[in-house]
Amino acid sequence: MTLKRRVLILSVWLAVILACVSVISKTRFISDLTAFMPKAPSARQQLLVDQFRDGIIGRIIMIGIEGGNSAARAKLSLALADSLRKTGLFAGVQNGDSATEEKDRAYFFDNRYLLSPGVTAEHFTVKGLHVAINNSIDALAGNAGMIIKQLFARDPTGETLKLLDEFIGNDKPVSKDGTWVSRDGKRALLLAYTQADGTNTEAQAKAINVIKQSFAQLDNRQPGYHLLMSGTSVFTVKSRNTIEGQAVWLASVSLVLVVSLLLVIYRSIRLLFFGLLPVLSGAVVGITAVSLGFGHVHSLTLGFGTTLIGEAVDYSIYFYLQRSGQANSTNFWRTIWLGVATSIAGFAALLFSGFPGLAQLGTYSISGLISAVFVTRFVLPAVVPTKLSLPNLDRLALVLESIIARATRVRWLPIALALVAIGVITIHQGEIWNRNLASLSPISKADQDLNQELRNDIGAPDVRFMVAFSAKNEEQALEGAEKAGKVLRQLIHDHVLAGFNSPATALPSIALQRERQQAIPDEKELRDRLKSALVDLPVSIDKLQGFIADVEATRQKQPLTRSDLDGTSAALLVDSLLIKRKNDYLVMMPLRANSSTADVPLDVNRVQAALKATNLPHIVVIDILEESTSLFENYRREVQLLSEVGGLVILGLLLLSLKSIQRTLRVSIPLICAMACVIAVTLLHGTQLTILHLVGLLLVFAIGSNYALFFESGNQVQRSDERRRMQMSLVIANFTTVISFGVLGVSSIPVLSAIGSTVSLGALFSLIFSAILSRDLKST
Amino acid sequence: MNKLKFTIVNAFAFFILAASAGTVWSAELQLPHLMSMLSQKKWGQASFVEKKYLSIIDKPIVSKGTLAFVAPNFLEKKTLSPKPETLILVGDTLTIQQPGKSEHKVSLEEYPEATAFIESIRGTLAGDLKALEKYYDVSLKGTTENWVLILSPKDKQIGKIFSEIRMVGVNNQVKTIEFKQRDGDHSVMSITDKKQ
Numbered sequence: 001m002t003l004k005r006r007v008l009i010l011s012v013w014l015a016v017i018l019a020c021v022s023v024i025s026k027t028r029f030i031s032d033l034t035a036f037m038p039k040a041p042s043a044r045q046q047l048l049v050d051q052f053r054d055g056i057i058g059r060i061i062m063i064g065i066e067g068g069n070s071a072a073r074a075k076l077s078l079a080l081a082d083s084l085r086k087t088g089l090f091a092g093v094q095n096g097d098s099a100t101e102e103k104d105r106a107y108f109f110d111n112r113y114l115l116s117p118g119v120t121a122e123h124f125t126v127k128g129l130h131v132a133i134n135n136s137i138d139a140l141a142g143n144a145g146m147i148i149k150q151l152f153a154r155d156p157t158g159e160t161l162k163l164l165d166e167f168i169g170n171d172k173p174v175s176k177d178g179t180w181v182s183r184d185g186k187r188a189l190l191l192a193y194t195q196a197d198g199t200n201t202e203a204q205a206k207a208i209n210v211i212k213q214s215f216a217q218l219d220n221r222q223p224g225y226h227l228l229m230s231g232t233s234v235f236t237v238k239s240r241n242t243i244e245g246q247a248v249w250l251a252s253v254s255l256v257l258v259v260s261l262l263l264v265i266y267r268s269i270r271l272l273f274f275g276l277l278p279v280l281s282g283a284v285v286g287i288t289a290v291s292l293g294f295g296h297v298h299s300l301t302l303g304f305g306t307t308l309i310g311e312a313v314d315y316s317i318y319f320y321l322q323r324s325g326q327a328n329s330t331n332f333w334r335t336i337w338l339g340v341a342t343s344i345a346g347f348a349a350l351l352f353s354g355f356p357g358l359a360q361l362g363t364y365s366i367s368g369l370i371s372a373v374f375v376t377r378f379v380l381p382a383v384v385p386t387k388l389s390l391p392n393l394d395r396l397a398l399v400l401e402s403i404i405a406r407a408t409r410v411r412w413l414p415i416a417l418a419l420v421a422i423g424v425i426t427i428h429q430g431e432i433w434n435r436n437l438a439s440l441s442p443i444s445k446a447d448q449d450l451n452q453e454l455r456n457d458i459g460a461p462d463v464r465f466m467v468a469f470s471a472k473n474e475e476q477a478l479e480g481a482e483k484a485g486k487v488l489r490q491l492i493h494d495h496v497l498a499g500f501n502s503p504a505t506a507l508p509s510i511a512l513q514r515e516r517q518q519a520i521p522d523e524k525e526l527r528d529r530l531k532s533a534l535v536d537l538p539v540s541i542d543k544l545q546g547f548i549a550d551v552e553a554t555r556q557k558q559p560l561t562r563s564d565l566d567g568t569s570a571a572l573l574v575d576s577l578l579i580k581r582k583n584d585y586l587v588m589m590p591l592r593a594n595s596s597t598a599d600v601p602l603d604v605n606r607v608q609a610a611l612k613a614t615n616l617p618h619i620v621v622i623d624i625l626e627e628s629t630s631l632f633e634n635y636r637r638e639v640q641l642l643s644e645v646g647g648l649v650i651l652g653l654l655l656l657s658l659k660s661i662q663r664t665l666r667v668s669i670p671l672i673c674a675m676a677c678v679i680a681v682t683l684l685h686g687t688q689l690t691i692l693h694l695v696g697l698l699l700v701f702a703i704g705s706n707y708a709l710f711f712e713s714g715n716q717v718q719r720s721d722e723r724r725r726m727q728m729s730l731v732i733a734n735f736t737t738v739i740s741f742g743v744l745g746v747s748s749i750p751v752l753s754a755i756g757s758t759v760s761l762g763a764l765f766s767l768i769f770s771a772i773l774s775r776d777l778k779s780t
Numbered sequence: 781m782n783k784l785k786f787t788i789v790n791a792f793a794f795f796i797l798a799a800s801a802g803t804v805w806s807a808e809l810q811l812p813h814l815m816s817m818l819s820q821k822k823w824g825q826a827s828f829v830e831k832k833y834l835s836i837i838d839k840p841i842v843s844k845g846t847l848a849f850v851a852p853n854f855l856e857k858k859t860l861s862p863k864p865e866t867l868i869l870v871g872d873t874l875t876i877q878q879p880g881k882s883e884h885k886v887s888l889e890e891y892p893e894a895t896a897f898i899e900s901i902r903g904t905l906a907g908d909l910k911a912l913e914k915y916y917d918v919s920l921k922g923t924t925e926n927w928v929l930i931l932s933p934k935d936k937q938i939g940k941i942f943s944e945i946r947m948v949g950v951n952n953q954v955k956t957i958e959f960k961q962r963d964g965d966h967s968v969m970s971i972t973d974k975k976q
Contacts, residue, residue, distance in 0.1 A: 138862040141843035143876075145832060146941075149965070153836050175890055538838040 058198015310740025346702025696758025704766030819907025
């Protein structure tokens with residue numbers, strides 16, 4: 001190669017690298033799992049995503065205090081709540097303390113005539129008053145009489161009890177020593193609501209730290225108590241930390257292992273350095289491509305990108321071995337390009353999937369691979385000496401040759417194994433697919449179990465059915481909720497559902513409040529009617545002065561607004577159901593089904609049809625379980641289709657370049673056997689398949705084809721020592737791939753471990769089966 | 781009557797009783813003897829009439845129903861009029877049933893006042909002195925044919941609501957239970973045993 005050409009190539013290369021590095025220095029790196037959330041195709045699913053993003057779910061942190069004795073835990077709970085409220089980072093901290101309970105009581109009692117659904121014009125007629133007061137007197141005879149009697153003088157018509165009925169069905173946590181505790185009493189419970197939104201992971205992480213620190217400062221005096229936290233917010237932060245930590249760790253381990261392997265083989269640092277050039281270039285270009293294409297780079301991409309190490313290094317290995325011999329250059333490069341093409345076809349399936357995260361992985365791998373090959377093709381020849389002396393691997397190569405020769409005698413083995421594998425798959429037929437989205441979550445089972453425990457203790461049942469609609473402003477939202485509430489109440493009466501929650505229960509619309517105020521007669525009129533109503537009742541009107549005063553005060557009062565709820569637990573209820581978004585309000589009304597064990601506990605269509613009459617904009621009834629399952633199913637089908645198309649594309653590529661069906665079969669069959677065996681091993685290990693395993697299988701086909709192609713091309717090579725060298729390089733290349741994907745396989749992040757374990761196993765099997773099957777027996 | 785005075789009077793009474801233990805003043809009933817009599821009755825069924833005298837209501841409020849008891853800790857109070865309602869106590873769990881509404885289960889551990897209240901009845905019917913003394917100062921007057929058991933709440937919180945619980949009985953049957961409240965209200969439950 002002329003000096004001029006050499007300099008040209010090197011300068012172009014360096015320029016590209018420098019440009020990439022400058023892009024990377026300005027790149028934003030993120031670690032949120034939400035980037036891996038699929039794009040929601042339907043309005044209903046978008047609502048789910050919205051709920052997470054804008055709603056209260058992402059802002060709740062459930063806190064538990066364990067250890068020591070119950071009274072001390074209660075004290076800690078109160079102290080912690082106090083300390084957290086002072087930080088200003090929390091919109092509310094609830095632990096069942098008496099101050100909040102008192103505020104709740106006060107809010108509902110003081111405003112009972114604005115809040116109670118019983119307040120109508122008819123209710124305040126003489127007959128209405130008579131009936132209501134008579135009912136209350138009868139209730140006094142009952143077992144709750146002692147409690148009710150304290151209400152009677154001011155609330156003879158029983159509005160407070162009616163209000164309590166509205167909230168029945170909501171499990172409240174158990175109380176002990178003045179604060180909430182778990183069912184078994186061994187844990188004190190608190191709920192903290194962050195000011196920051198659910199998607200602001202940085203702020204959530206800060207809030208979580210503040211809770212830890214506040215508790216530690218309390219705990220100073222009393223060792224032996226520890227803090228637990230769980231919730232969506234906690235999971236988001238944890239998964240972010242896990243992903244960040246692992247990405248770094250995985251890349252390091254992968255690099256160390258591959259470098260060690262190569263050092264053992266090359267026994268020269270110079271060779272190692274040149275060998276890593278394609279890898280480093282590929283990585284740099286890959287990150288740049290993702291950064292430019294997506295505006296940010298996800299840590300998972302970096303974690304996955306370590307596989308590039310194993311892949312790209314292969315090309316330099318092949319290159320060295322080609323250099324050290326007199327091999328036919330064009331044939332060699334042709335095989336490499338074909339291998340690259342099939343690998344790209346595999347990664348392209350990732351690119352087109354609906355997961356933005358997977359698309360990043362695809363972009364990174366494709367651009368990384370292409371640049372690695374280009375560097376191997378053009379830059380390495382410019383820097384590596386023409387005659388390369390590699391350490392004498394001939395003895396190893398001979399041993400390998402004899403192993404492979406013997407291996408070709410068991411041609412039936414891969415086929416047999418594949419048939420066994422198919423048998424295993426058929427046996428597991430019903431349980432192959434893991435349909436649970438939680439399987440994609442990097443949160444450990446222990447953490448997920450704790451979350452469920454705390455949710456049960458707090459009485460936050462899994463909401464499955466929900467009515468949702470949007471409104472222009474708060475007043476319209478509440479009016480809409482009231483309209484929907486009327487329909488839902490009728491459905492309860494018809495036994496279609498058991499109950500529902502509505503923000504309007506705690507905060508009626510101003511229109512409804514005014515309506516109630518107008519239904520109330522003025523003081524003089526009320527007195528007259530009351531006198532008549534009490535005629536044959538054993539209550540004298542002088543005992544009810546408090547009632548008359550309260551009613552009159554309500555009549556004159558300003559309607560309630562959201563700020564009146566501050567400091568009550570009802571405020572958080574309203575905030576969780578009435579969500580202010582950029583341009584409108586979202587209202588959510590969870591429904592309680594009659595029985596949660598029936599197959600279809602709630603007739604969604606019937607409820608939807610009934611609600612249509614309200615004419616509320618975009619009103620939908622969502623079955624959350626159904627939606628997330630179907631979301632998953634959609635993706636699985638999509639990825640399955642992509643994988644199949646990808647597989648066909650690879651087959652097509654092979655057919656086109658090999659120009660012979662026989663040769664194509666010789667390349668494909670070992671790969672198919674390898675894939676079948678990988679599926680069987682995964683199922684036998686007890687793991688169900690997810691979308692990620694599908695992706696992994698496609699990659700096995702794509703990457704495995706590299707080995708099969710080389711083994712097959714060995715049939716065209718006349719010189720046995722060359723073939724031996726080629727086999728040697730294949731095995732080394734395969735090991736680097738198996739190592740780099742294998743390291744991913746041990747990650748605790750499902751996205752990485754699923755793909756990692758599938759591809760590393762698949763690559764190994766591909767190598768072995770290709771060695772056995774691809775070699776033409778005639779060319780021994 | 782303040783607590784100190786009450787205690788002193790009680791102590792005096794006890795002293796006199798102890799002093800006359802040997803004498804054949806046979807009629808005076810001792811507390812352990814009453815408790816043992818009551819505990820021997822393992823189950824019972826009765827109808828009740830409860831009259832509540834509340835300051836806000838001009839005349840007493842009457843409710844009627846049935847009571848069932850099975851030693852040591854099953855108690856069922858079925859109110860038939862004016863509003864049907866059933867309370868069932870099994871151990872520590874109270875179940876409230878009202879027609880037209882779903883059943884409500886409550887663990888008494890969370891409600892110490894209700895526990896004290898219910899223990900006064902259950903403890904007496906079961907002859908469980910220990911349980912009674914956990915919450916009340918217990919004193920007994922009268923003879924086997926006509927005894928009066930007085931329970932005064934020990935706990936200040938409970939004492940704020942009730943000033944006294946008074947039970948009147950014949951042999952091993954409780955005939956009347958009267959609850960006196962701090963604010964002057966009181967209720968009287970008359971029990972008519974259905975079976976011996």
